Amino acid sequence: MSDAEQTRQNILTVAADEIHQHGFKATSLSVILNRCEISKGALYYHFTSKIELGYAVFEEVYTPMFLNVWQTPLTVDDPIEGLCDFLTSMTEQMSCSEVVCGCPLNNLCEEMANVDEGFRLRILCMQEQLNQMIVDALERIRGDLRENLAFSQVGYFIVATLNGATSLSKSSRNKLLFQQVIAELCLYIRALKK
C-alpha cells in the first residue's frame, strides 16, 4: 500500500472510531488530525469535505464490517439457531464501549437520516440489504417455519428490536436490559419454527 493510501486508510479508521464514539456532527476534524498526526491540508487532499469523509467511512468501514458480521450467522445450516447464537454471543462479547456507544449504523440513522439525504439513502440501502439477508435465510428454510409468516416484516422486526435494545443499554449503562430484550427476541425467533 502506498504512503498516500496508508494515510487515507488511517484517516478512515480514526474517523470511523470518532464518529462511532461521538456521532458525526460532534466529531471534530481537529481531533482526527491530532490522532492521525497529519495537517488539515492532508485531510482535505484526500476528502473534499467533512460529509464526504463521513460517506467514505460509511461505505468503506461500516458497510463491509456490517455485512461481514451478519453473513456468518445467516448462512449457517440452521439460521434460526445461527441468529440466536449470534445475538446471545453479542450480549456476552459486548465491550464497555459498545454498551455506551451503540451500533454505528443505528447511531447514524438516528442522528443524520432526517438531516442529510446522502446519509439517509446510504443507511436505507444498508438496512434493505440486511433485511434481504434475513429474508433469504428464512426462505431457505421456509419448510421448517410456521405458515403465513411475512418474511420481510419479520426481518425488519428483528432489526428494529435489536436497535431498540442497544438504545436501552445506552441509558442503563449496563448489559442487563440489553440481555433481557435479546432473550425475549430469541424466544420470538425460535417461535418462528413450526
Added chain:
Amino acid sequence: MSDAEQTRQNILTVAADEIHQHGFKATSLSVILNRCEISKGALYYHFTSKIELGYAVFEEVYTPMFLNVWQTPLTVDDPIEGLCDFLTSMTEQMSCSEVVCGCPLNNLCEEMANVDEGFRLRILCMQEQLNQMIVDALERIRGDLRENLAFSQVGYFIVATLNGATSLSKSSRNKLLFQQVIAELCLYIRALKK
C-alpha cells in the same frame, strides 16, 4: 398565569419543539429566542444554562406527555387489545414530522445518554416508569396470559421494538416499515395470551 410564568412556559414549549426537531446539541438558543421574540437575558433569567433548559423540557414537557399517552391504553379493561389498538392508531395518526423526527424520548436517549449523566438518569427513570406501567398491566391480567412469561422482559422488549420501529421510519421517510414492525409487534403481543 403571570406574565413571567407565561414567558417561561412559552420558552419550554418552543424549546421542546426545537429539541424534538433538531436534537439537543443542534438546537440553537438564538432560534428559540427569535421564535419566542425575547432576548437572551430573558432566557437566562428563567434558566441558568442550556442544559438546565433541556432538563426542564424533559421533566415538564416530555415526561407528562409521555405518561399521559401511555396510561390510557394500559389501564383499559383488556390492556393487550388496548396496546395493539394504541400502536395501530399511532401508525395511522403519525404526522409527517413524527415520521421524520421520531420519538423525543428515544432521540434524547440516543443523543445524550452517553454524553450527559443528568439526561441519562432522567431518561432511565422514564423508561423504568414506562416499563412498570406495562408490567402492572400484564400482572393485572396474568390469568389470561401464558405461563412462564417474564413481565419486565416483555415490557422492555415492547419498548425496544417500538423505538427501533421509529428509527426505521426515519431512514425510509415513510410509514411503511414502521407499520410492518408494529403489525408484527401486535402479533407478538396478542400471542402473550393463552
Added chain:
DNA sequence: ATAATAACCAACCGCTCGGTATGTTGCAAG
C-alpha cells in the same frame, strides 16, 4: 537540468455557539 505533479503543512478566515456583564423598565411596598 527542469518542469510538473502528488502529497502534504501552517496560518488564517468567517461564522456560530453558549454564556456574561451591564443597562433599562415597570410595578409594588414603605
Added chain:
DNA sequence: CTTGCAACATACCGAGCGGTTGGTTATTAT
C-alpha cells in the same frame, strides 16, 4: 416620592467549528 426588585433588553466575549489559501517537499517524467 423613592427605593428595590422582578423581568427583562443590549452588547459583547472567547472558543471551536469547517473550510480556504498559499506555500513546501519529494518524486517522477521529459
